[in-house]
Amino acid sequence: MEPLCPNFDLLKSSSVPLFSHRLSSINHGISKRSSASFPCVSSYNRNCNPQASFKTEAPTQQQPTGHDLIKSLTKGFVGFAAAATALASVCSDSPAFAESLTVAFPVSRAQEVNTVQRTLVEAWGLIRETFVDPTFNHQDWDLKLQQTMVEMFPLKSADAAYGKIRGMLSTLGDPFTRIISPKEYQSFRIGSDGNLQGVGLFITVEPKTGHLVSGQRLDGVDSEAAAQRLRGKAGTSVTVKLHRGNGSGSGSSIKEVKLPRELIRLSPISSTVIPHRTPDGRLTKTGYVKLSTFSQTAATEMKNTIHEMENLGVQSYILDLRNNPGGLVKVGLDVAKIWLDGNETLVNTVDRDGHMSPINMANGHALTHDPLVVLVNEGSASASEILAGALHDNGRAILVGHKTFGKGKIQSITELHDGSALFVTVAKYLSPALHDIDQVGITPDVQCTTEMLNSPKETLKGKSSVSSLEADSCIMVAEHELDIQESKGTAS
Numbered sequence: 001m002e003p004l005c006p007n008f009d010l011l012k013s014s015s016v017p018l019f020s021h022r023l024s025s026i027n028h029g030i031s032k033r034s035s036a037s038f039p040c041v042s043s044y045n046r047n048c049n050p051q052a053s054f055k056t057e058a059p060t061q062q063q064p065t066g067h068d069l070i071k072s073l074t075k076g077f078v079g080f081a082a083a084a085t086a087l088a089s090v091c092s093d094s095p096a097f098a099e100s101l102t103v104a105f106p107v108s109r110a111q112e113v114n115t116v117q118r119t120l121v122e123a124w125g126l127i128r129e130t131f132v133d134p135t136f137n138h139q140d141w142d143l144k145l146q147q148t149m150v151e152m153f154p155l156k157s158a159d160a161a162y163g164k165i166r167g168m169l170s171t172l173g174d175p176f177t178r179i180i181s182p183k184e185y186q187s188f189r190i191g192s193d194g195n196l197q198g199v200g201l202f203i204t205v206e207p208k209t210g211h212l213v214s215g216q217r218l219d220g221v222d223s224e225a226a227a228q229r230l231r232g233k234a235g236t237s238v239t240v241k242l243h244r245g246n247g248s249g250s251g252s253s254i255k256e257v258k259l260p261r262e263l264i265r266l267s268p269i270s271s272t273v274i275p276h277r278t279p280d281g282r283l284t285k286t287g288y289v290k291l292s293t294f295s296q297t298a299a300t301e302m303k304n305t306i307h308e309m310e311n312l313g314v315q316s317y318i319l320d321l322r323n324n325p326g327g328l329v330k331v332g333l334d335v336a337k338i339w340l341d342g343n344e345t346l347v348n349t350v351d352r353d354g355h356m357s358p359i360n361m362a363n364g365h366a367l368t369h370d371p372l373v374v375l376v377n378e379g380s381a382s383a384s385e386i387l388a389g390a391l392h393d394n395g396r397a398i399l400v401g402h403k404t405f406g407k408g409k410i411q412s413i414t415e416l417h418d419g420s421a422l423f424v425t426v427a428k429y430l431s432p433a434l435h436d437i438d439q440v441g442i443t444p445d446v447q448c449t450t451e452m453l454n455s456p457k458e459t460l461k462g463k464s465s466v467s468s469l470e471a472d473s474c475i476m477v478a479e480h481e482l483d484i485q486e487s488k489g490t491a492s
Contacts (some may be wrong), residue, residue: 012287051481106153109163114416116161117152117477121145121166122416123179127172129263130412132352132425137173144168163422176427182276182419190266234263271305273312274469276479278486286479287370288469291335294327294383299334306367314483316371318475319391322401326382329410333359336390339397341366345432346390349410356430371485373396373478379406385442389431392442398481399444401474409436420484448474 108114110361127136135145148168152161166177180188230238242255274286287309291298309317326332333346340346345358374397376388385404391397410427430436469475 013249026079051171053300092145102217102379108153108155108408110156111226112158113152113155113161115166116158117149119179119416119418119420120148120152120161120165120168123169123422124148125423125439126412126414126422127169127177129456130352130424131172131174132409132427133172133210134352137171139171144171160409162261171375174409176407176409177423177425179416181418185415185421188421226354230259230261232261234261236261242406264294265297267301268293269301269305269308271307272469273314274318274475276316276482278483281482284316285312285314286482287312287317288320288475289317290320293324294329294331294335296328297333299338300326302335302338303367310368314370316373316486318373318375318478318482319397320375321380321384322377322385322474323379324381325379326384326406326407329383329386332383332386336387337361337370338367339391340364340394341369344390344394347432348430348434350428350430352470371482373475373481374399375401375478376404376442377402378405378441381407382409385437386429386431388435388436388442389435393435394443398446398485399442399483400446400478401444401448403443403447404437404441406437406439406441408440409435446477448477 002276042406046165124141127472128141145168147291148164155161162179162181169177169179176334178329212393230240232238237258238261239256239258242257269289269291271287271289274288276284276286278284287306289302289305289309306317340361342361344361345362346361348356348358350356374391375386375484376384377398380388380401385407388397388404392399408429409425410429411423412426414422414424416422428438431442435442
């Protein structure tokens with residue numbers, strides 16, 4: 001077989017099964033169409049049609065808005081065709097046109113590696129259509145597929161083959177564009193969905209011994225393996241052997257316990273009302289709300305919490321985003337709308353072609369106009385920074401704490417055919433005041449000194465302890481800032 005283009009040096013042996021892939025033009029400004037055809041091999045489909053292929057095509061359309069981008073990212077794309085089609089329509093602004101060529105690759109005879117080869121093409125195609133940097137970190141992305149496929153061909157295990165995919169992704173120079181295993185993706189979905197089916201135990205590691213502890217010590221398994229075994233369909237049960245006591249002495253025993261599995265809802269919010277005495281001696285109520293992650297239920301639970309606190313006569317608020325690593329971007333925007341009025345800009349997105357699109361509210365109505373302080377630190381990232389920036393730049397909140405993490409990029413998440421998932425950076429964002437957050441972070445208006453205590457560690461169940469909050473010096477600073485706001489008459 002002769003090379004199909006100068007950039008590709010293909011194997012010429014006709015005795016090796018070939019993987020055929022159609023490559024589309026990557027000329028700037030041209031919307032893309034790509035397809036991949038697989039030979040009849042048992043690892044793909046026992047009844048495989050040699051002509052079967054998956055294809056993506058971008059229709060002619062107008063330049064998308066930032067709202068279109070966020071909407072597309074929240075649809076939960078599953079599979080290469082659906083994901084690439086949707087995201088190509090977001091990132092392309094030219095009439096549909098395609099220049100294509102077909103390149104053949106050797107198919108591994110090892111079934112598990114053969115399956116990962118398909119995953120490789122899915123991941124490569126999504127990157128090609130959607131990655132925020134159209135130069136792919138100044139490299140030939142088509143050539144990178146060919147190189148990775150050839151490196152993968154002689155491998156014998158899926159783990160080694162996945163290592164090649166991770167190596168390919170690492171050349172993009174973006175740590176947030178990555179692939180995770182099916183098990184890792186399952187755990188990720190539990191965090192973002194806000195619920196799971198299991199027995200309701202929190203598993204931690206005992207620092208001195210390294211044993212797993214969940215009320216009792218769990219021997220012989222790591223935390224992820226234990227969690228997987230405890231989870232299961234609601235209505236079923238699991239039997240656990242619990243070891244009590246220290247060592248194997250007379251005081252120790254093993255007890256067998258049967259635990260029922262149920263649907264468990266994980267709340268991302270913990271809250272309480274803090275009594276606060278103002279400088280003039282009046283006793284007021286401050287609503288403290290800690291948001292730990294932006295899961296699907298976060299905005300709804302935030303609304304419910306604010307309604308409850310308003311009914312309790314709360315007169316000011318502290319929103320704690322410390323150590324909140326982010327989550328679903330759309331949820332972060334929905335939480336911002338709870339606190340803002342009018343048609344304010346929430347965030348600005350910048351696509352791979354450098355086009356900036358503001359995402360604005362539409363005749364919004366805040367649930368409360370009481371004074372607000374937002375707590376942030378170096379663990380506040382991504383959607384936390386979008387929310388903090390929206391509230392700060394629109395004059396709604398004072399920021400207190402430490403400079404934030406500095407993650408100004410947005411990822412799409414796509415489940416691939418084997419249950420793994422690909423995270424792809426598809427856009428950058430700027431705050432409403434056009435501040436670049438990526439690798440910079442947000443500097444708060446008032447910083448807590450290094451001598452001040454860290455954020456209290458709260459469980460996701462129940463209310464925050466007022467006594468533990470009183471020991472948090474950053475909350476004392478926040479209360480002082482609320483007093484200043486009230487004295488200036490900022491509350492409406």
